[in-house]
Amino acid sequence: xxxxxxxxxxxxxxxxxxxxxxxxxxxxxxxxxxxxxxxxxxxxxxxxxxxxxxxxxxxxxxxxxxxxxxxxxxxxxxxxxxxxxxxxxxxxxxxxx
Numbered sequence: 001x002x003x004x005x006x007x008x009x010x011x012x013x014x015x016x017x018x019x020x021x022x023x024x025x026x027x028x029x030x031x032x033x034x035x036x037x038x039x040x041x042x043x044x045x046x047x048x049x050x051x052x053x054x055x056x057x058x059x060x061x062x063x064x065x066x067x068x069x070x071x072x073x074x075x076x077x078x079x080x081x082x083x084x085x086x087x088x089x090x091x092x093x094x095x096x097x
Contacts, residue, residue, distance in 0.1 A: 003072025009064055013054045029063065037062075 002010075039047070051058040 003069070003075065005068035005071035005075075006065070009068040013056075017054050029067075 047058055047062055051061045054061065
C-alpha cells in the first residue's frame with residue numbers, strides 16, 4: 001500500500017516526465033549526510049530504470065523516495081500512537097470506575 005507522500009512524489013514525477021515543468025518533483029535537496037545503503041540486484045536495477053524513465057539521477061530519486069517513505073511511515077506511526085493513547089485512556093477510565 002502506497003502512502004500519500006509516495007503517491008504525491010509519483011504524481012509529480014509522472015507530470016514532470018510528460019513535460020509539465022510547473023509541477024515537477026523536488027529531487028534537488030541539500031545533502032546533509034550521505035548514506036551507503038546496500039541494495040539487492042533487483043532494487044538496484046529498478047532504481048536505475050526509474051531514474052532513466054523520469055530523466056533524473058539515480059541517487060536523487062533514491063533520496064526522494066526514501067524521504068517520501070519516511071513521511072508515510074511517520075504518518076502511519078502517528079496514527080498508531082494516537083490509537084494506543086486512546087486505548088490507554090480508555091483502560092485507565094475503566095480502572096477508575
